[in-house]
Amino acid sequence: MMHIYLLSLGLLFALIEHSIMQDCSDGYKKQRGKCVDEDECEQELICGENSNCYNTVGSYYCQCHTGFIPEGTKPTVNFTRADGIQCKDFNECLNTSINCGPNAECVNNEGGYACICRTGYTPNNGKQTFFVGQGVQCDDLKGALQEGCTNHTAKVCLENLLEQTENIKDEELSLDTVTSLLSMVLDAAVNIHMSSSSANPNELTSYGNRVLINNEELMSTLVKQTDTSANVSFTLADVEGRVFMVGPHVTLDEIPRLHTRNCSIDIDLIGIANNNNGTRSAAVIFLGYNTMENLLKADFFNATNDTVNTMMSSVISVTLPKTTNTALSKPVNFTFRHIREFDPSGSFSCVYWNISKWIVDGCSVLNTNRSFTVCSCVHLSTFALIMQTRSHPPESDSLLNVLNVVCVIVGLLFFSLALLTFTRCQWSPGVNNVARINICISLLLAHLLFLLTQQFLSLIRRQKVRMKKKPFSSAETLKSV
Ligand SMILES: *[C@@H]1O[C@H](CO)[C@@H](O)[C@H](O)[C@H]1NC(C)=O
Ligand SMILES: *[C@@H]1O[C@H](CO)[C@@H](O)[C@H](O)[C@H]1NC(C)=O
Ligand SMILES: *[C@@H]1O[C@H](CO)[C@@H](O)[C@H](O)[C@H]1NC(C)=O
Ligand SMILES: *[C@@H]1O[C@H](CO)[C@@H](O)[C@H](O)[C@H]1NC(C)=O
Ligand SMILES: *[C@@H]1O[C@H](CO)[C@@H](O)[C@H](O)[C@H]1NC(C)=O
Ligand SMILES: *[C@@H]1O[C@H](CO)[C@@H](O)[C@H](O)[C@H]1NC(C)=O
Ligand SMILES: *[C@@H]1O[C@H](CO)[C@@H](O)[C@H](O)[C@H]1NC(C)=O
Ligand SMILES: *[C@@H]1O[C@H](CO)[C@@H](O)[C@H](O)[C@H]1NC(C)=O
Ligand SMILES: *[C@@H]1O[C@H](CO)[C@@H](O)[C@H](O)[C@H]1NC(C)=O
Ligand SMILES: *[C@@H]1O[C@H](CO)[C@@H](O)[C@H](O)[C@H]1NC(C)=O
Ligand SMILES: *[C@@H]1O[C@H](CO)[C@@H](O)[C@H](O)[C@H]1NC(C)=O
Numbered sequence: 453m454m455h456i457y458l459l460s461l462g463l464l465f466a467l468i469e470h471s472i473m474q475d476c477s478d479g480y481k482k483q484r485g486k487c488v489d490e491d492e493c494e495q496e497l498i499c500g501e502n503s504n505c506y507n508t509v510g511s512y513y514c515q516c517h518t519g520f521i522p523e524g525t526k527p528t529v530n531f532t533r534a535d536g537i538q539c540k541d542f543n544e545c546l547n548t549s550i551n552c553g554p555n556a557e558c559v560n561n562e563g564g565y566a567c568i569c570r571t572g573y574t575p576n577n578g579k580q581t582f583f584v585g586q587g588v589q590c591d592d593l594k595g596a597l598q599e600g601c602t603n604h605t606a607k608v609c610l611e612n613l614l615e616q617t618e619n620i621k622d623e624e625l626s627l628d629t630v631t632s633l634l635s636m637v638l639d640a641a642v643n644i645h646m647s648s649s650s651a652n653p654n655e656l657t658s659y660g661n662r663v664l665i666n667n668e669e670l671m672s673t674l675v676k677q678t679d680t681s682a683n684v685s686f687t688l689a690d691v692e693g694r695v696f697m698v699g700p701h702v703t704l705d706e707i708p709r710l711h712t713r714n715c716s717i718d719i720d721l722i723g724i725a726n727n728n729n730g731t732r733s734a735a736v737i738f739l740g741y742n743t744m745e746n747l748l749k750a751d752f753f754n755a756t757n758d759t760v761n762t763m764m765s766s767v768i769s770v771t772l773p774k775t776t777n778t779a780l781s782k783p784v785n786f787t788f789r790h791i792r793e794f795d796p797s798g799s800f801s802c803v804y805w806n807i808s809k810w811i812v813d814g815c816s817v818l819n820t821n822r823s824f825t826v827c828s829c830v831h832l833s834t835f836a837l838i839m840q841t842r843s844h845p846p847e848s849d850s851l852l853n854v855l856n857v858v859c860v861i862v863g864l865l866f867f868s869l870a871l872l873t874f875t876r877c878q879w880s881p882g883v884n885n886v887a888r889i890n891i892c893i894s895l896l897l898a899h900l901l902f903l904l905t906q907q908f909l910s911l912i913r914r915q916k917v918r919m920k921k922k923p924f925s926s927a928e929t930l931k932s933v
Contacts, residue, residue, distance in 0.1 A: 459752065479510035498530075502539040502563065518562035555590035572629040574616075584675035601636070613637050614662050617670060625673040631686050631693075633670055637663055638690040638743060645710045653752065658688040660747035664805070664834055671695065671737045672773035678733070681707070692740040698725045700732035712740035714766045721849060723781030724772065731776070739769040750838050753803055753810035758843055764790050764800065764825070765837035770786075772832060785818065786827045788837045794822050798839040802827030805834040860903045867896040868874035 476487035492512040493505035499514030506513055513530040516522050516539035522529070524537035531537040542567040543559035544550050552558050552567035556575075559566050566581035569590035575582055582588035597600035601609035617633055624634075641663050645656070672696050674684050681702050684695040687839055692712040696722055698704070707721045717738055744767035755763050765788035772778040786802070802812035802817050802825070815829040825837050871892040874885045 467469070477510070479512075498533050500533075500538050502541075507797060517563055519643070521567075549683075550584050552584060553589060555592070557778075571625060577900045601640060606646075610637070610640035610644055610659065610663075611642055614666050617666050627674060627684060627686060628669050630674055631688055634667055634691055634693070635688050637666060637670075638741070641747055642690070642743050645743075653749075654808075656747045656749065657752065660744070660803045660805075661807065663744075663747065667691075667739060668737060668769065668771050668773065671739065671771075675735045675737070675774050687713075690743050692742065694738040695735065696721060697735040698733060700725075707736075710736075710738050712738070712766075712768070714742075714769050714791055715740050716787045717768075717770060718781040718785040719770070720780070720784075724775065727779060727781060728775060728827070734775040735773055737769075737771045737773055741767045741769070745836070748805055748810070748834070750810070750836075752808070753801065753838050754840075759840045760843045762792055762795075762798070762839045762841065762851065763836060764788065764792055764794075764839045766791060767805075767834060767836045768831045769834040778832070780830060780832070783830050784832065786829070786835060788825050788827065790823055790825065790837075792839075795839060795841050798841040800825055801838050801840065802829065803836055803838050805827065805836075810836065810838060830885055857903060860899050864896065864899050864903070867892055867899065 474527055476482050477688050479490055479492070480487040481490040482488075482900045489507075489509050491507045493507045498512070499505045501513045502517045502520045504517065506515065511532075513532060514537075515529060515531075519542060520539040521527070521542045522531060522537045523540045524531075524535060526535065526536065527537055532618050541560070541562055543560045545560045550558055550565065555573040556567045557570060559568050559581075567583060567585075568581055573590040575588050576591050577586070577588045579588075594896060601612070604612070613633075613636055617637065641659060644659060671693060675697060676682065678699040679701050680699045680819065681696070681698045681704060683697070684693075686693050694712065696707055696710060699708065702722060704722060704724065707719070710717050710719070719736055721734050721736050725732055728734060747762045748767055750761035750763040770784065800817050800820055802815040803810055803812055804815055806813075812912070814831050815827055815835070818826040818828050820826070827835065827837060829835065871889065874889045878885060
């Protein structure tokens with residue numbers, strides 16, 4: 453009996469519970485016997501992608517994220533799943549009121565946009581991208597760099613330039629931008645040399661190295677993938693550049709000789725490309741500098757006191773950018789045009805630049821004549837041709853010599869007059885003039901000796917130091933007598 457009673461009670465509760473649940477309308481759920489608001493937004497993706505879900509009492513609504521617009525048969529700002537609306541990316545760049553400003557481009561992306569400066573220009577906030585209304589401008593990189601040079605010393609200017617250009621190595625620059633940057637860097641480098649003729653060698657070589665690396669990186673922005681072959685070339689006052697690229701389907705057996713005004717090179721680029729199993733492509737950069745010898749001086753080669761080093765060629769730089777296996781299949785050959793007078797007694801060295809000095813390792817002179825020298829090297833780097841000759845007095849000596857001779861002659865004249873006076877005249881009978889006369893004679897002779905050695909100096913150059921000292925020592929010994 454008791455069992456039946458309990459069972460009916462349970463049945464009753466179940467019935468009540470069922471009826472209450474049925475009473476809850478859409479958007480509500482039963483909780484502990486009461487109808488409470490149901491949070492529809494807890495259901496995953498109830499609104500679809502790129503949208504926000506907002507729960508309301510008894511319902512919910514969806515809104516697209518900013519940068520997305522509702523798309524469907526009846527698009528509305530507020531929608532629910534039943535409306536069948538999807539949020540699609542909206543191309544903000546088509547909105548004409550979004551203007552990134554001069555020299556910039558608008559780039560659409562998922563849910564937004566970004567303003568990006570065109571190649572060759574940099575945003576003045578220093579960031580990669582910006583938005584309209586942030587007051588960011590795209591400055592002409594060249595203009596900005598040039599401006600940075602007007603108010604500063606050559607050193608600060610070059611530092612600025614190198615710092616800026618070291619950051620742009622991954623971009624693809626136009627030929628115009630590359631050439632402007634190259635000539636600005638080289639101009640600044642020349643100014644460094646001019647502003648401090650006695651600059652210390654470490655400073656010169658350190659700037660030289662940075663300029664070389666910087667220029668190679670600038671040049672490598674001109675290298676592009678090619679299927680057959682392609683080339684880029686330019687000629688500026690300070691530097692000439694050649695880029696030659698070959699791809700996997702190149703039809704040439706060997707690439708043509710690359711020429712600049714004062715040097716040409718033969719390099720087996722096809723062989724190098726064939727050694728690159730993966731890409732079967734390779735590129736060579738050839739730069740011929742007219743002013744680089746101001747930084748990478750010929751004196752940085754085997755400096756000895758009794759030889760004079762003369763740079764006989766322009767400094768050239770040959771590198772293989774974006775090429776994995778840079779091993780040379782054949783030695784690379786350079787034909788240098790002599791840029792200074794050829795001295796048959798000089799010895800010629802084909803040299804390459806190694807961090808702080810010119811060295812010969814791996815380079816050799818193949819043949820040389822009055823106007824050309826052919827060098828062969830088994831590796832790539834920065835090269836030049838240096839002539840070593842025995843040292844002779846600098847040219848300014850000739851003027852000094854003439855001045856010396858004139859002075860000594862005037863001196864001689866006055867000593868003769870003094871001697872004449874001392875021998876002819878006597879002021880007081882008590883004073884003997886002999887000592888004065890002796891001193892006059894010895895000084896006269898000393899001057900005469902000096903004059904004679906000066907005249908014969910050019911004939912007996914090697915004894916120069918010893919001969920020059922003689923007159924003074926003899927004058928002193930005579931004086932002390
Ligand atoms: C969307 O819904 C919210 C909340 O109910 C409301 O404030 C807003 O005005 C609605 N927007 C439109 C365009 O109906
Ligand atoms: C265009 O952009 C402006 C500024 O962001 C905005 O006020 C305007 O609503 C946009 N126009 C359209 C058609 O999206
Ligand atoms: C350079 O100096 C001039 C005047 O001396 C000044 O107007 C200009 O703003 C300066 N430029 C820079 C980049 O400092
Ligand atoms: C370099 O490229 C130009 C076209 O850009 C072509 O006319 C010329 O023949 C090429 N030179 C060499 C040496 O391949
Ligand atoms: C450079 O000259 C050497 C010796 O004449 C020769 O063996 C080599 O093949 C030449 N290299 C190129 C790239 O022509
Ligand atoms: C390229 O392939 C050749 C044979 O096809 C092989 O001898 C050589 O080692 C490979 N070189 C590289 C760098 O993989
Ligand atoms: C390169 O040659 C040109 C003329 O052929 C000459 O004017 C120039 O001075 C040379 N370069 C150097 C570094 O002397
Ligand atoms: C440097 O000069 C010395 C003497 O002048 C010579 O013996 C030596 O071979 C030279 N070294 C190089 C690398 O040319
Ligand atoms: C060059 O001469 C200076 C002194 O005149 C001397 O100290 C130096 O050691 C010499 N250098 C060489 C490489 O002979
Ligand atoms: C530069 O010279 C040093 C020693 O003088 C040598 O170890 C190094 O390999 C050289 N670097 C190049 C790139 O030849
Ligand atoms: C000098 O050598 C160059 C390169 O080897 C050659 O082209 C030129 O004809 C030579 N000149 C003379 C006068 O032998």
